[in-house]
Amino acid sequence: MGHGGMACAQALRRAPVDVLVVDRHNYHTFQPLLYQVATAGLDVENITQPARHILRTQANADFRLATVTGVAPDGRALTTADGDAIPFDALVLAAGATTATFGVPGADEHAFPLKSATEALALRSHILERFEAASADPALVDAGALTVAVVGGGATGVETAGALSELFQCVLAKDFPHLDVSRARVVLVEGGPALMEAYDDDLRDYTRRALERRGVEVRLGAQAARVAPDGVALADGTWVAAHTVIWAAGVKAVPLAGALGLEQTRGGRLIVDDRLRVPGRENLYVVGDLAGATDADGRLYPQVAQVAIQQGRYVARAITRAVGRGGPPPEPFVYRDPGMMATIGRNAAILQLASGFKLRGWLAWLGWLLVHVVALVGFRNRTAVLWSWLYNYWTYDRGPRLILTARPPADDADAPEGAAPVAARTAGVAAE
Amino acid sequence: MGHGGMACAQALRRAPVDVLVVDRHNYHTFQPLLYQVATAGLDVENITQPARHILRTQANADFRLATVTGVAPDGRALTTADGDAIPFDALVLAAGATTATFGVPGADEHAFPLKSATEALALRSHILERFEAASADPALVDAGALTVAVVGGGATGVETAGALSELFQCVLAKDFPHLDVSRARVVLVEGGPALMEAYDDDLRDYTRRALERRGVEVRLGAQAARVAPDGVALADGTWVAAHTVIWAAGVKAVPLAGALGLEQTRGGRLIVDDRLRVPGRENLYVVGDLAGATDADGRLYPQVAQVAIQQGRYVARAITRAVGRGGPPPEPFVYRDPGMMATIGRNAAILQLASGFKLRGWLAWLGWLLVHVVALVGFRNRTAVLWSWLYNYWTYDRGPRLILTARPPADDADAPEGAAPVAARTAGVAAE
Numbered sequence: 066m067g068h069g070g071m072a073c074a075q076a077l078r079r080a081p082v083d084v085l086v087v088d089r090h091n092y093h094t095f096q097p098l099l100y101q102v103a104t105a106g107l108d109v110e111n112i113t114q115p116a117r118h119i120l121r122t123q124a125n126a127d128f129r130l131a132t133v134t135g136v137a138p139d140g141r142a143l144t145t146a147d148g149d150a151i152p153f154d155a156l157v158l159a160a161g162a163t164t165a166t167f168g169v170p171g172a173d174e175h176a177f178p179l180k181s182a183t184e185a186l187a188l189r190s191h192i193l194e195r196f197e198a199a200s201a202d203p204a205l206v207d208a209g210a211l212t213v214a215v216v217g218g219g220a221t222g223v224e225t226a227g228a229l230s231e232l233f234q235c236v237l238a239k240d241f242p243h244l245d246v247s248r249a250r251v252v253l254v255e256g257g258p259a260l261m262e263a264y265d266d267d268l269r270d271y272t273r274r275a276l277e278r279r280g281v282e283v284r285l286g287a288q289a290a291r292v293a294p295d296g297v298a299l300a301d302g303t304w305v306a307a308h309t310v311i312w313a314a315g316v317k318a319v320p321l322a323g324a325l326g327l328e329q330t331r332g333g334r335l336i337v338d339d340r341l342r343v344p345g346r347e348n349l350y351v352v353g354d355l356a357g358a359t360d361a362d363g364r365l366y367p368q369v370a371q372v373a374i375q376q377g378r379y380v381a382r383a384i385t386r387a388v389g390r391g392g393p394p395p396e397p398f399v400y401r402d403p404g405m406m407a408t409i410g411r412n413a414a415i416l417q418l419a420s421g422f423k424l425r426g427w428l429a430w431l432g433w434l435l436v437h438v439v440a441l442v443g444f445r446n447r448t449a450v451l452w453s454w455l456y457n458y459w460t461y462d463r464g465p466r467l468i469l470t471a472r473p474p475a476d477d478a479d480a481p482e483g484a485a486p487v488a489a490r491t492a493g494v495a496a497e
Numbered sequence: 498m499g500h501g502g503m504a505c506a507q508a509l510r511r512a513p514v515d516v517l518v519v520d521r522h523n524y525h526t527f528q529p530l531l532y533q534v535a536t537a538g539l540d541v542e543n544i545t546q547p548a549r550h551i552l553r554t555q556a557n558a559d560f561r562l563a564t565v566t567g568v569a570p571d572g573r574a575l576t577t578a579d580g581d582a583i584p585f586d587a588l589v590l591a592a593g594a595t596t597a598t599f600g601v602p603g604a605d606e607h608a609f610p611l612k613s614a615t616e617a618l619a620l621r622s623h624i625l626e627r628f629e630a631a632s633a634d635p636a637l638v639d640a641g642a643l644t645v646a647v648v649g650g651g652a653t654g655v656e657t658a659g660a661l662s663e664l665f666q667c668v669l670a671k672d673f674p675h676l677d678v679s680r681a682r683v684v685l686v687e688g689g690p691a692l693m694e695a696y697d698d699d700l701r702d703y704t705r706r707a708l709e710r711r712g713v714e715v716r717l718g719a720q721a722a723r724v725a726p727d728g729v730a731l732a733d734g735t736w737v738a739a740h741t742v743i744w745a746a747g748v749k750a751v752p753l754a755g756a757l758g759l760e761q762t763r764g765g766r767l768i769v770d771d772r773l774r775v776p777g778r779e780n781l782y783v784v785g786d787l788a789g790a791t792d793a794d795g796r797l798y799p800q801v802a803q804v805a806i807q808q809g810r811y812v813a814r815a816i817t818r819a820v821g822r823g824g825p826p827p828e829p830f831v832y833r834d835p836g837m838m839a840t841i842g843r844n845a846a847i848l849q850l851a852s853g854f855k856l857r858g859w860l861a862w863l864g865w866l867l868v869h870v871v872a873l874v875g876f877r878n879r880t881a882v883l884w885s886w887l888y889n890y891w892t893y894d895r896g897p898r899l900i901l902t903a904r905p906p907a908d909d910a911d912a913p914e915g916a917a918p919v920a921a922r923t924a925g926v927a928a929e
Contacts, residue, residue, distance in 0.1 A: 091629060091900045110540040110897035117672035118898065127675055130629035130900070149633065183901065197523060197562035201581065240549035243559055445888055445896060449881065456877055464877060465542035466550065468523045468562070469615065 066093040066116045068370040069353030070159035072377030080385040089132040102185040104228035105463040111449040114442040135324045155348040162354035165317035171292035176312035190468040195308045209306030211249035214297045216289045217314030218255025220407045226253040227409040230279040235461045252282045268415040271425045275409040330357040339397035352376035408433045498525040498548045500802040501785030502591035504809030512817040521564040534617040536660035537895040543881040546874040567756045587780040594786035597749035603724035608744035622900040627740045641738030643681035648721045649746030650687025652839045658685040659841040662711040667893045684714045700847040703857045707841045762789040771829035784808035840865045
């Protein structure tokens with residue numbers, strides 16, 4: 066259950082409908098903090114929340130653990146991987162996005178994505194396992210065992226690269242006293258001319274300087290051309306020997322989007338009208354990363370949590386009014402951009418509001434911490450994350466450096482990608 | 498790294514030797530609390546601690562991630578699964594125990610063991626997945642989807658059964674409002690005439706009553722004869738329909754014990770002399786669950802953490818003296834029994850000291866909590882567990898109800914069982 070589906074389900078709390086959330090995972094993942102799980106800063110269990118816990122106090126909501134494969138031909142039921150059909154009156158598709166590797170050879174096989182809890186754990190385990198291997202055989206350092214190449218200079222890439230450099234210097238250097246951890250490298254590869262392209266120039270420059278001060282090697286205008294288990298080849302012929310390659314260079318709609326037989330944008334998002342409905346399908350809504358909604362200038366909205374949350378709430382309002390409560394159909398959806406923020410490391414973050422207000426450095430970092438603690442789902446998670454961050458900050462230590470599984474379990478890797486639609490059925494209409 | 502290996506390595510802190518801890522996991526697991534991970538009470542990352550973190554401040558210690566397969570023919574090196582040999586002057590075998598199913602048909606394939614972190618996660622995921630399945634298809638309740646059979650009425654079985662009944666009644670009943678969770682059953686199957694056979698009669702009776710008050714069905718004198726995916730057949734012909742069968746009925750030495758070609762007890766422990774050395778092998782020590790050490794009456798010591806810790810420290814002392822520090826060789830090992838304690842649920846625990854002092858109820862429960870918080874490894878874990886327990890107690894809620902993986906990852910299931918020996922090499926002697 067992602068941000069959009071959760072926001073929609075919760076906003077339907079007082080609507081006269083039955084809400085059924087269908088997801089192939091039984092938990093919500095707070096995606097903006099996945100990179101902290103991958104870099105051993107936070108426990109995976111503190112940035113996730115059981116879906117049923119979230120819906121617990123909502124009398125009109127239920128949950129179904131199932132992998133959605135499509136919509137039945139009559140357009141009134143979901144089909145699932147286990148063969149069951151789940152009927153609905155209205156459907157909100159909120160299945161999100163997955164990693165896009167744009168056909169770069171080897172990227173699907175060898176690069177580590179960072180879009181799910183299991184992927185974050187697999188990445189953490191792999192990095193630590195490579196350090197252990199180099200500790201047993203120091204010759205592996207030359208081969209790139211301690212080097213991580215991060216492909217993509219957006220928020221995920223920047224935040225991951227910054228956190229990795231701190232993990233190496235503050236934590237693993239002490240964990241591996243007999244290994245020359247100063248030779249561990251973080252190489253951030255960005256195809257465009259700057260990092261964090263959504264931000265203003267001064268913040269982009271600050272980001273680059275802050276990363277480089279932390280020892281991250283920033284390569285701008287560098288395209289990944291091929292990924293192998295032991296490194297990444299750039300388009301200019303450079304070879305970066307790196308036993309860990311993280312792919313943070315793009316997302317695409319989940320495969321489910323294609324299975325629906327609906328019109329798609331480039332990138333696979335589902336084309337929707339200005340009320341987030343699939344054209345010609347009055348009872349089919351799309352929110353979040355899966356929605357091909359555009360602003361007044363025809364530009365697709367960014368695939369970030371805030372857009373998903375606002376769209377989820379908007380669709381909840383539309384459904385509520387469609388069943389005769391709360392007034393006339395809402396005006397077309399407009400995204401209210403609250404601004405953006407990203408963290409680079411200790412005392413270093415950037416913040417840029419839609420109003421033009423900008424901030425960088427430790428105050429931005431403190432703001433980032435507070436916003437993310439508040440945005441987390443659940444009291445237990447908030448306190449646990451706050452405590453972990455205080456601990457990490459005071460001690461320069463990190464938490465869970467466990468090698469739990471080297472690769473995601475097969476059932477996760479093989480299953481069709483995420484599906485977090487909310488099926489809203491008008492009360493008294495759905496046959497139980 | 499278990500309790501014995503860790504205690505031994507740490508007690509060698511000031512000895513003039515190089516210590517190398519070899520383990521196939523890069524973390525220590527606090528086994529006494531695994532059942533709380535399996536029952537969603539604690540995060541797995543809070544009862545484990547990276548081995549390198551534990552050894553961090555110990556200048557003469559290092560860690561090696563490797564699966565030990567045996568000892569080289571010359572008796573001076575470990576052999577490992579990846580082909581490397583690890584030389585030693587003295588070896589401390591502390592590889593622990595694994596689940597013993599005593600040839601009961603189906604137990605290895607279908608029953609869930611609870612001896613490792615990944616096994617605890619697999620069990621948690623399976624129980625929750627069965628609740629989800631029953632939620633989608635209520636007919637599964639009759640078939641046993643909500644029933645857990647726990648085989649074995651010792652501490653692990655009792656603590657797991659008690660925690661499960663509270664998980665069902667306090668948490669899952671709220672998580673699954675449309676499912677009749679009152680039909681969820683916990684059946685505790687014990688072959689002997691009483692639960693907790695190590696305790697006095699009054700505490701055994703209290704344990705049974707406390708469990709039954711919590712809704713656990715206790716079956717004494719009941720032997721598991723066959724385990725299937727959907728239940729367990731008892732020796733008297735009774736069939737307990739249960740989609741989850743937990744095997745807490747016994748342990749045996751890890752397979753490594755057999756691979757060493759040394760003399761073994763029934764149960765596979767390695768026979769040692771009264772100084773915990775393998776007879777005729779002056780430089781080979783065994784501690785913990787793997788050690789076939791006996792008390793003055795010739796009885797094998799119980800396979801519990803306290804024995805392992807005391808043996809680990811004893812062997813560290815013996816090694817220190819063998820290299821010429823700290824006096825003559827120590828007297829034969831004698832276990833100083835500090836007593837036993839086990840918890841049944843909220844405000845219910847039993848405690849029995851060697852002196853004969855006994856306690857039960859909420860004061861014993863508070864004592865149990867404090868002892869376990871203090872015994873946990875690491876400040877971060879202690880505070881996190883304490884906080885989780887306070888939260889769970891106040892709110893009647895639990896934490897991480899995530900279905901992360903349905904079965905342990907293949908690499909874990911296939912690998913030879915645990916190996917946590919400490920190889921101590923006298924300084925200046927070991928060739929690097």
